[in-house]
Amino acid sequence: MQPILKINLSTQIFEEYKIPAEWERDYLGAASLAARILYDDLTADLDPLSPESPLLILTGPLTGTFGPATGRFIVAGKSPATRLWAESNVGGFWGVELRKCGYDGVWLTGKSDSPLYLWLNGTKPELRAADHLWGQDTYQIQESLKAEIGSKSAKVLGIGIAGENQIPMAGIFCDHGRAAGRTGLGAVMGSKNLKAIAVLGNGEIPLARPDKYKKLRVLANRALKEDPLTSVMSDLGSAGAAEYLDYLGEMPKKYFSAGTLEGSEKISGSSVAETILVGKKACHGCVIACGRVVDIGDGEKRKGPEYEALVGFGPNLGLTDPIFATRMGELCDRYGLDLISASGTIGLAYSLYEQGIISAADTDGLALEWGNADSAETLLHQLARREGFGALLAQGSLALARHFNAESQAVQVNGLELAYHDPRGASGMALVYATSPRGACHNQSDYFLADIGQVDDSLGLAFFDRHAGAEKAANVARHQDWRTVGNSLVICHFANVPPQTLLDLVNAACGWELDLDALMRAGERGWTLKRMINLNLGLRAANDRLPEPLLKALPDGGAAGYEIPFDEMLSAYYTARGWDAESGVPSREKLIELGLEYIA
Amino acid sequence: MSAIFPSIEWLEDLKEKLNSDEKYARLAKKWEGDMLCVLEPDETLKEPMYLYIDLWHGKCRDIAIWDEIGDKKPAFILKASYANFLRVLRGELDPMQAMLTRKLGVKGNMAVMMRNVPTVLDFVRCAGEVTGEAL
Numbered sequence A: 001m002q003p004i005l006k007i008n009l010s011t012q013i014f015e016e017y018k019i020p021a022e023w024e025r026d027y028l029g030a031a032s033l034a035a036r037i038l039y040d041d042l043t044a045d046l047d048p049l050s051p052e053s054p055l056l057i058l059t060g061p062l063t064g065t066f067g068p069a070t071g072r073f074i075v076a077g078k079s080p081a082t083r084l085w086a087e088s089n090v091g092g093f094w095g096v097e098l099r100k101c102g103y104d105g106v107w108l109t110g111k112s113d114s115p116l117y118l119w120l121n122g123t124k125p126e127l128r129a130a131d132h133l134w135g136q137d138t139y140q141i142q143e144s145l146k147a148e149i150g151s152k153s154a155k156v157l158g159i160g161i162a163g164e165n166q167i168p169m170a171g172i173f174c175d176h177g178r179a180a181g182r183t184g185l186g187a188v189m190g191s192k193n194l195k196a197i198a199v200l201g202n203g204e205i206p207l208a209r210p211d212k213y214k215k216l217r218v219l220a221n222r223a224l225k226e227d228p229l230t231s232v233m234s235d236l237g238s239a240g241a242a243e244y245l246d247y248l249g250e251m252p253k254k255y256f257s258a259g260t261l262e263g264s265e266k267i268s269g270s271s272v273a274e275t276i277l278v279g280k281k282a283c284h285g286c287v288i289a290c291g292r293v294v295d296i297g298d299g300e301k302r303k304g305p306e307y308e309a310l311v312g313f314g315p316n317l318g319l320t321d322p323i324f325a326t327r328m329g330e331l332c333d334r335y336g337l338d339l340i341s342a343s344g345t346i347g348l349a350y351s352l353y354e355q356g357i358i359s360a361a362d363t364d365g366l367a368l369e370w371g372n373a374d375s376a377e378t379l380l381h382q383l384a385r386r387e388g389f390g391a392l393l394a395q396g397s398l399a400l401a402r403h404f405n406a407e408s409q410a411v412q413v414n415g416l417e418l419a420y421h422d423p424r425g426a427s428g429m430a431l432v433y434a435t436s437p438r439g440a441c442h443n444q445s446d447y448f449l450a451d452i453g454q455v456d457d458s459l460g461l462a463f464f465d466r467h468a469g470a471e472k473a474a475n476v477a478r479h480q481d482w483r484t485v486g487n488s489l490v491i492c493h494f495a496n497v498p499p500q501t502l503l504d505l506v507n508a509a510c511g512w513e514l515d516l517d518a519l520m521r522a523g524e525r526g527w528t529l530k531r532m533i534n535l536n537l538g539l540r541a542a543n544d545r546l547p548e549p550l551l552k553a554l555p556d557g558g559a560a561g562y563e564i565p566f567d568e569m570l571s572a573y574y575t576a577r578g579w580d581a582e583s584g585v586p587s588r589e590k591l592i593e594l595g596l597e598y599i600a
Numbered sequence B: 001m002s003a004i005f006p007s008i009e010w011l012e013d014l015k016e017k018l019n020s021d022e023k024y025a026r027l028a029k030k031w032e033g034d035m036l037c038v039l040e041p042d043e044t045l046k047e048p049m050y051l052y053i054d055l056w057h058g059k060c061r062d063i064a065i066w067d068e069i070g071d072k073k074p075a076f077i078l079k080a081s082y083a084n085f086l087r088v089l090r091g092e093l094d095p096m097q098a099m100l101t102r103k104l105g106v107k108g109n110m111a112v113m114m115r116n117v118p119t120v121l122d123f124v125r126c127a128g129e130v131t132g133e134a135l
Helices: A021-027 A030-038 A094-100 A140-149 A182-191 A210-226 A228-239 A242-247 A269-275 A307-312 A322-335 A339-354 A373-385 A397-403 A428-435 A447-451 A470-489 A499-510 A516-536 A566-577 A588-593 B008-018 B022-027 B082-089 B095-100 B110-115 B117-129
Strands: A004-008 A013-017 A055-059 A073-078 A085-090 A105-109 A116-121 A124-129 A155-158 A172-174 A178-180 A194-200 A277-281 A291-294 B032-040 B049-056 B059-066 B076-081 B105-108
Touching (some): A030 A055, A030 A073, A085 A172, A094 A194, A228 A307, A228 B105, A242 B110, A269 A291, A269 B110, A307 A339, A322 A373, A339 A373, A428 A470, A470 A516, A470 A566, A499 A516, A516 A588, B008 B049, B076 B082, B095 B117
Parallel strands (some): A004 A105, B032 B076
Antiparallel strands (some): A155 A194, A172 A178, A277 A291
């Protein structure tokens, strides 16, 4: 791998960090490698927003190689939202450009006295004043920095006002609306007074066996283009399966309290395609092009809504208007907010209002009634600016619920709001949310797809009924391991690439001779290492829980009446993982088996 | 009804079933589009087969066995090995699983397909219920 550019923003000293070769093979890259690099730095008493807190931006060995959907990279550190392991991955073009500069990562520590941006022109890094950029949104900094640098080809990664305000649900954004949204690392970047990183490179992306890799990736992309899931994603975007998820009762409504909602059929990729879609957009080298380009009636072409935007600012709030979801999605992007956490926290406020736990007296007169779009929009502005009632929401749903003595009402795990895949519709997500190293996230495993059939014999991933219980626990663990591999390479989970194809690509890119078992073992190693980091940070077995509202059956819809047998599932999961039944701590034998002797 | 799958008799049974099944009629009342099932050869089926089914507003209007696709353009083309089609019809392979695991290829307007998942699943139910003997 290429070195990591390490920068202390307090001293403004640059250095190159060489990644130990054995770590590359053991952890593959990106998310898992970041966990290995940061293992010693992430301590329980570390304030995520202190100068000592690290922020590591890291690519993977496939980033920018024109492999199938491999334009991605990750950001990692300690989360201000969960105070646990933080990682978030993102597509676009920025990571590719970084690698072309001759670096595979940027490792930030310290804190500048005043706002700065980093300009990395090839291998020449330079910190520049960013006072004039402070207050700009994540779209504006794209234009401002490219103009200032004098290159339209430069790629910009940065934070919006939410990151500047160190809101624990602030993300880091590149291009226009490509988000490393989850776990609040935008606040960490803001705490360092770093507004943006602009990169422009012209080097070659390193490949161990370039000729072989090229042949393999051409075939892989050709096959991916023909894949049925690609057709859905390409034609309909990430909300392509929304109707099916709705049919299964897997799409949340009214903050996870309802199974049906009149008009929910408008919340889908099909609906967007039939009404406002005017084009598609792809990340670097991706044949899927799930990104939507829409016209919502003002004649402007803009980013269309992804599934999470459609649901988060749709049925989650009792709404069914894709245009409103588009507008709110763009607002989140511009402010630099994690859309899932923002809409989830607003959803909680609506739910508390319905229950009479909060009233208009708490909300400065806003009526938080299901279907009220104006209130949601007002709250979103307030949240990003820490104004009015929004200042409470800015701390996230757990803090909001605690403020009103209603902690059990917050649909979150360890401080991270749930993605919009209700585990009562696809029960594997119950374990995914409860055990994910970064809170209730669907990127560590999108097991809902396995629950509807995306399984693979070669990985030992079997198909279980979507409402099966403990019997699927080991399967969930294997799926998490496989997605951990993906988050290390980094490949988009939307790319339905056969495991053997991916293995061949990895070996050609890195010059290795791994087999599938070794690849899966690397995934399990990464997963387990993150578990150990979280245990060091204070996580305990009691944290491996689902929020109370999800343990009750839905009254209607495709999952009506189903109760998740969570305790049995978790017990089976611990067993499958080789973790202690009571403490949830990986056994010493398991750690040694995975090559984690140094922490055993 | 136990015609051999695949055969024109099986298609006729399917047509009769679709045109008499109340649940299918209700779910598929908005469905517009014909489909071609392309059965790819495998250990059992030696030559490809093309089963044509024209579906419209909850009814089956036409069926046929084609010799080839030629320049005809059905709204949807479903492609799988004979064995995998049979597994779907016998309930041994979930249709969505078949698609997601690349065992069943689907070409056509995915927006229409995804909008009508319940219709598609009920069509499979009807087809399964008329499937008895196989090659």
